[in-house]
Amino acid sequence: MIRLFVGLGNPGPEYESTRHNAGFWWLDEVARSLKTILVMDRTYHGLVARTSVNGQTVWLLKPQTFMNLCGKSVAALARFYKIEPHEILIAHDELDIVPGEAKLKLAGSHAGHNGLRDIHAQLGTDDYWRLRLGIGHPGIKAEVINWVLKKPSLDHRIAIDQCIARALTALPNLLAGEMDKATLLIHTSKPLRPKPPRPEPAAQ
Numbered sequence: 001m002i003r004l005f006v007g008l009g010n011p012g013p014e015y016e017s018t019r020h021n022a023g024f025w026w027l028d029e030v031a032r033s034l035k036t037i038l039v040m041d042r043t044y045h046g047l048v049a050r051t052s053v054n055g056q057t058v059w060l061l062k063p064q065t066f067m068n069l070c071g072k073s074v075a076a077l078a079r080f081y082k083i084e085p086h087e088i089l090i091a092h093d094e095l096d097i098v099p100g101e102a103k104l105k106l107a108g109s110h111a112g113h114n115g116l117r118d119i120h121a122q123l124g125t126d127d128y129w130r131l132r133l134g135i136g137h138p139g140i141k142a143e144v145i146n147w148v149l150k151k152p153s154l155d156h157r158i159a160i161d162q163c164i165a166r167a168l169t170a171l172p173n174l175l176a177g178e179m180d181k182a183t184l185l186i187h188t189s190k191p192l193r194p195k196p197p198r199p200e201p202a203a204q
Contacts, residue, residue: 001177002129003087004059005030006074008115010149011064017157019135020148023091023115024062026133026164031060033168038062044080045073053175059083068114071122078123089129089174090119093148097134100159102167104183105130129179131167131186133160 007027008020015021031038031049038047038060049060059081063073078088086106092115097103107126110116120126136156138147152160166186173182 001056001087002089002174003057003081004061004074004078004083004089005174006061006063006070006088006090008067008070008090008092009062010067015149017151018149019093019152020067022093022133022135022160022164023131025160026091026131026167027060027062029164029168030171033171034058034060036060040064044077046077048077056175057081058175068118070115071118071120074119075122085123085125085128089131090116091131091133092116093135094132095135095137095144095148097132097136099134099136099152099156100163101134102163102186103132103134104170104179104186105132106179133163133167135160 005027007023007025007030009015009022009024010018010020034049034051034053036049036051038049040046041048044061046064047062051058051060059077061073061077063070065073074088074090077083078085092113094103096111106129109126110120116130119128135148135152138144151157170182170185173179173185
């Protein structure tokens with residue numbers, strides 16, 4: 001089962017609505033669903049919540065370091081409470097997935113994501129789960145930094161929010177360790193498709 005849920009993002013109001021904070025958005029919804037409140041804990045360099053589900057302690061974490069240093073926060077909490085890497089789920093923004101889709105994955109490359117890169121380094125392994133929340137790609141590599149640090153368009157934000165809500169339906173499976181069922185639920189989520197414009201009425 002997942003014992004530690006982590007949402008990645010950058011702290012501060014100027015970053016709150018940017019694409020890079022999609023992991024924060026998802027974790028806020030997890031906290032709401034579990035009826036728990038995240039509070040600052042400087043020991044773990046982040047906003048932390050502790051709750052119990054079916055007799056098992058579950059942790060929620062939003063690192064308050066910047067993205068490229070978030071592994072320090074994740075590793076500090078995981079090591080102190082003896083949480084194994086495969087019991088950790090990291091929710092993060094994903095350039096290679098369109099807005100409105102999400103993918104669940106265990107282990108693998110950080111693919112250039114600075115948050116995952118630091119988590120790899122601090123945990124010393126890539127053997128943790130990722131919830132990859134699609135934010136789309138600007139199409140030009142040189143524009144990636146600007147893209148992730150800007151607010152998505154209204155259509156994209158709606159698609160991401162709907163995707164987060166659908167991915168949340170897999171939370172009971174993640175908590176129960178039913179990763180195959182969770183994967184099926186998350187991967188069969190459909191991205192938002194824009195409605196075709198209504199045809200103009202014929203002139204009389």
